[in-house]
Amino acid sequence: MGSYPYPPNGLVEIDYEFILIFKKPGESKKVLKEVKEASKLSKEEWKEYFSGHWHFGGAKQVGHEAMFPEELPLRLIRMFTFQGDTVLDPFLGSGTTVKMAIELSRNAIGYEINEGFLSLIEEKIGLKDKLPIFAQHIEIIRRKNNTFDVPKINYIPAIQNANPLIKPSELDKDTLFKVVKILSEDKLKLDNGQVIKFLGVIIEKPEETLNYLNQKILGEKILFKNNNDKKSSENFILAYVYLKNKLFINGYLIKSGLAVPELGISHKLYNKYIQFWKHAKDND
């Protein structure tokens, strides 16, 4: 939610997806009159399907994590194919597209790389309970080998996963990174996808700390030092964090009473943390 409930860094929720429509150039094929009639849309369906925005809910995710609602392939198949045409789904998943194609009297071909989804696909398409109707027309082909070698490409995804991209030991200590998100009162996300957790501090006042981080640290350039003997998790790096002007943020959090030192762990600045803490208590 970004800086919720204060401006200026609220995040807009992207709760929609685009459908991209591509068409091969060339003449449309001739279609028999009766097939055309059988594939006709009503006026209401046409208005609804060809409007720029669709509103319908998602599918309940059981057995697969990314299933379409049936309404989605149903509309697209009815909009762009005639009965008897062939629909290709290169990423079958649970088989929703093939199921709808069959129900709409189209042929269908689906590819799925993960054999674990086979029984789900069979169940969805109806192989198990509707055997006499569909079985003679449905064929499952298992590929034994890759039919071609996929060439290696130098691809770096735009959305990075949460794992550190560089091993902490390989970090250039003076590289500056921009803070792009305050993930919680003790974790920052950097512009290279890494997540940094303040080393050795326990946040005492989460709400005030979040305000401070959102107001003063979000969007700023920081450098961080990882204490190599302090183990970092796979998903974040435990580190001392400094602003470009060398303000030591971990220390500031303790000095200002927002955090206290994590007791009983050893790291280079432990004694310094204790001094900051005493200083904060004296000034309280």
Ligand SMILES: C[S@@+](CC[C@H](N)C(=O)[O-])C[C@H]1O[C@@H](n2cnc3c(N)ncnc32)[C@H](O)[C@@H]1O
């Ligand atoms: C987003 S899901 C599709 C869900 C589907 N629309 C449904 O409603 O169930 C994408 C599927 O593509 C499969 N997949 C990924 N790469 C593939 C590949 N190279 N060949 C075939 N299937 C692949 C994945 O295993 C996954 O099940």
